[in-house]
Amino acid sequence: MWFRTSKVFVPRFSMCVFFILSLVQLPVLSWQHHPLFTRLFLETVSEVKDANQVTAEELEEFLIVEENGLVDLLKNVENWARTNLKEYSPCPDSLMFTANGDINTIRERFFHAIRINPDTLTPLYYLGFADSPPPGQELLDVRQVCILSDTKEFEIFCFVKLNSGSLVSPIDIVASASNEPDYGMDTKLFEDNDSDFGKIYNFGTQPFGNPNLDYGSQAPFHMGFFHESPIVYLFGSFLKKSYVEYRIYLYKELAKFAFFTGHDYWGYRFMGWGLHYLADLSMPYHTTALPGRSTLYMLFINLLDILGYPQLKNNAIQLSSNRHLAIESFMGSLFIDLVKNGNDPYRIIDTFLQGNEKSFCSTPLASADDKCFWLLFMEPCPIIEGDYPEYTDSLPRGCLSLRSHNWSKTLDKLISTTIPGKYVNDPTVELGNLEERFDLVNQTLLYGNANNIQEMVDVASASMFLFNYYSRGYIKEILKK
Structure with missing residues (x-):
C-alpha cells in the first residue's frame, strides 16, 4: 500500500595489519532505501505479490507459543554455523535459547540467543512516504522503530502503525522489514563496543569497521570480503571475520520455521531481514576492501x-x-x-x-x-x-x-x-x-x-x-x- 619474527620484520608486519584494518574504516550502510528496490523486486515474485493478507502478530506472541520448537531450531542453526563457517565465533552455551514459559523474559532470551542488540525494536507497522502518509492512520515516530542516533536517512519514510490482529499484505511486510537490519540490530555486538551485551556475546573484538561510528560496529555482519588476494589475507586475516552468511542462514531458518508453525506474519518479516543481507552483498563496496x-x-x-x-x-x-x-x-x-x-x-x-x-x-x-x-x-x-x-x-x-x-x-x-x-x-x-x-x-x-x-x-x-x-x-x- 505504501507505494553498511625478526626485529625488523615484526613492526613492519604490524604496520601492514594496521594499514589493512584502516582500509575498512568505511561506511557500512549498503544500497540506500532497501524497501524501495526490494518492493520493485517483490512485484515480480508471484509467491509474495499474490499471497493473501496475513494477520499481524507481536514478536512475543510468536515466541511464547513456539518456545519449545525454537530451542531445537536455534540449536540446529548454531550447529550449522559451527560446521560450515570457518571463522565463526560460537554462541556461548549460557546464551543458547531455553524454554521456561516466561513471557516477560522471552524477548531478551531470543535476542541473546541470536546475538542481536537487545534494544532492537520490533513494532507492528508498514512503510509509506513521509510526505504522503495514508489518511486517518496512526504513525510511529522513527525512534519507535530505529535505535540509531542518526535517523536522517530513514526520515523519507513514515511508519504506519498496525495493531496485533490487523491484516497486512506480505509485500508490505517484506519490503518494510528489508530495512530493519540497518536500524541498529547489529550494532554494539563486540566486546570493545562499550555495551554490556557485547562483552557476553563472544564475538570478540570488532575485526573491521569503525567502532566509533553510530552504525560502524555492524560492518562485520553486513560485509563479506571473501575474494581478496591471498597476500591481503596474509596481512589481514581478520578480514575473513564476517557474519553475513550466518545472518542470511539464521533468518532463512527462522522464516521457514514461522511459516511451518502457522505464523505467516513473522515468516515474511524474517524473510525481509534475510533479504537485506543478500542485497548488501550485491554492493561492490561491501565485498571489496578497497x-x-x-x-x-x-x-x-x-x-x-x-x-x-x-x-x-x-x-x-x-x-x-x-x-x-x-x-x-x-x-x-x-x-x-x-x-x-x-x-x-x-x-x-x-x-x-x-x-x-x-x-x-x-x-x-x-x-x-x-x-x-x-x-x-x-x-x-x-x-x-x-x-x-x-x-x-x-x-x-x-x-x-x-x-x-x-x-x-x-x-x-x-x-x-x-x-x-x-x-x-x-x-x-x-x-x-x-x-x-x-x-x-x-x-x-x-x-x-x-x-x-x-x-x-x-x-x-x-x-x-x-x-x-x-x-x-x-x-x-x-x-x-
Whole structure:
C-alpha cells in the first residue's frame, strides 16, 4: 500500500595489519532505501505479490507459543554455523535459547540467543512516504522503530502503525522489514563496543569497521570480503571475520520455521531481514576492501606509510569512502523518483529487474563480445536469462559476493569520472558531512554528460540485479512446503 619474527620484520608486519584494518574504516550502510528496490523486486515474485493478507502478530506472541520448537531450531542453526563457517565465533552455551514459559523474559532470551542488540525494536507497522502518509492512520515516530542516533536517512519514510490482529499484505511486510537490519540490530555486538551485551556475546573484538561510528560496529555482519588476494589475507586475516552468511542462514531458518508453525506474519518479516543481507552483498563496496586499487598499489602505499608518508594511504581510504556514499545516495535518489513519481530516465528498472543479455552486454562491464560471454556465463555462476538458480547456502559467498567483487573496479572508475570531482576525487572532503550528498543527481547533471551518467547507472543497476537474481531462490527455499 505504501507505494553498511625478526626485529625488523615484526613492526613492519604490524604496520601492514594496521594499514589493512584502516582500509575498512568505511561506511557500512549498503544500497540506500532497501524497501524501495526490494518492493520493485517483490512485484515480480508471484509467491509474495499474490499471497493473501496475513494477520499481524507481536514478536512475543510468536515466541511464547513456539518456545519449545525454537530451542531445537536455534540449536540446529548454531550447529550449522559451527560446521560450515570457518571463522565463526560460537554462541556461548549460557546464551543458547531455553524454554521456561516466561513471557516477560522471552524477548531478551531470543535476542541473546541470536546475538542481536537487545534494544532492537520490533513494532507492528508498514512503510509509506513521509510526505504522503495514508489518511486517518496512526504513525510511529522513527525512534519507535530505529535505535540509531542518526535517523536522517530513514526520515523519507513514515511508519504506519498496525495493531496485533490487523491484516497486512506480505509485500508490505517484506519490503518494510528489508530495512530493519540497518536500524541498529547489529550494532554494539563486540566486546570493545562499550555495551554490556557485547562483552557476553563472544564475538570478540570488532575485526573491521569503525567502532566509533553510530552504525560502524555492524560492518562485520553486513560485509563479506571473501575474494581478496591471498597476500591481503596474509596481512589481514581478520578480514575473513564476517557474519553475513550466518545472518542470511539464521533468518532463512527462522522464516521457514514461522511459516511451518502457522505464523505467516513473522515468516515474511524474517524473510525481509534475510533479504537485506543478500542485497548488501550485491554492493561492490561491501565485498571489496578497497575497490579500484590493486594489491600492488595497496602494498606500495602501505610501504610509504611505514616510511612515514601516510598521505597516499589516507587519501585512498577517504576517496573510497566518498565514492561508496556517493553511489548509494545517487541510486537512492533514482529509486525514490521511480517509486514515487514513475520517472526512470536512466532505465534502471530494465537492468535491475531483467538483467538480460542486452542490458549486461551494453554496460561498460562488457566492452567486447568475448568479455560479455565471460560476464554472463562465468563458472560456477552463469547468469542465464529467465533461469534463476536454486538457492544453496554456499551461494552468497560463492556467486553473489564473487560477482559483486569482480565488478567493483569498473564501478569505482565510473563513479570517479562521472560524479563531480569535488565529491569523489578530493580526499580533503568528507562527503558524509555534506548535505549535497542527498542531491547528487542534480549536482552530477550540472557537471557531467548523459552518456557517462548512463554508464555509471547501468553498472550500479547490474550490481543490484545480482540481488534480484540470487534472492528469488532464497524466497522459494523459505516458502517450499
